[in-house]
Amino acid sequence: AVVSTQSTGGLFKGVPLMAEIRKLRESVILYKAHFVQCSRALKEELCLKLKDRQHFIDTSKWYTLQDLKDAHGEVLLPELQGIVAQFEAHYQSCNTCTNTKFYCAVCADPPLLAPFSKEAVYSMASCPQCHGLMHRACYNSSQSCPHCSSSLLNES
Numbered sequence: 320a321v322v323s324t325q326s327t328g329g330l331f332k333g334v335p336l337m338a339e340i341r342k343l344r345e346s347v348i349l350y351k352a353h354f355v356q357c358s359r360a361l362k363e364e365l366c367l368k369l370k371d372r373q374h375f376i377d378t379s380k381w382y383t384l385q386d387l388k389d390a391h392g393e394v395l396l397p398e399l400q401g402i403v404a405q406f407e408a409h410y411q412s413c414n415t416c417t418n419t420k421f422y423c424a425v426c427a428d429p430p431l432l433a434p435f436s437k438e439a440v441y442s443m444a445s446c447p448q449c450h451g452l453m454h455r456a457c458y459n460s461s462q463s464c465p466h467c468s469s470s471l472l473n474e475s
Contacts, residue, residue: 336390343400343403344379347399348376353419357416357419359409360409360413360416363409368402368405419433423457424457425465426453430442442455443455444457444459446458448467449466449467451464451465
């Protein structure tokens with residue numbers, strides 16, 4: 320069984336442990352964007368570090384019942400912290416990953432976005448649904464993600 324944070328409303332609001340887990344899962348998704356373009360990361364099979372929780376690579380919104388048990392049993396947080404530390408070590412030591420930048424999903428104009436740069440916290444936003452990257456000003460002015468908006472139109 321899979322639990323979606325969208326269907327559970329405020330289940331995770333106000334629970335610091337789950338907020339930390341969500342933050343780590345969002346980092347995993349940003350690292351994945353780099354790793355799928357990096358031959359060294361593919362060779363090292365970094366994304367397979369989460370083979371028992373492969374859904375963590377695709378979304379930060381789904382939790383299996385086992386994930387929730389492991390979170391409550393204080394297993395999930397240290398596991399994710401260890402994996403994210405491995406991802407960070409690769410990222411910091413890899414020229415391909417540190418030099419990969421992304422276009423804004425709204426305007427596609429420079430400056431290109433580097434999700435793990437010190438400036439990223441202030442200058443970019445990430446779509447809460449698909450984790451597409453945007454300049455913060457572009458996201459604030461549009462209040463929507465073009466990727467998510469176009470997929471909703473395609474589903475209609």
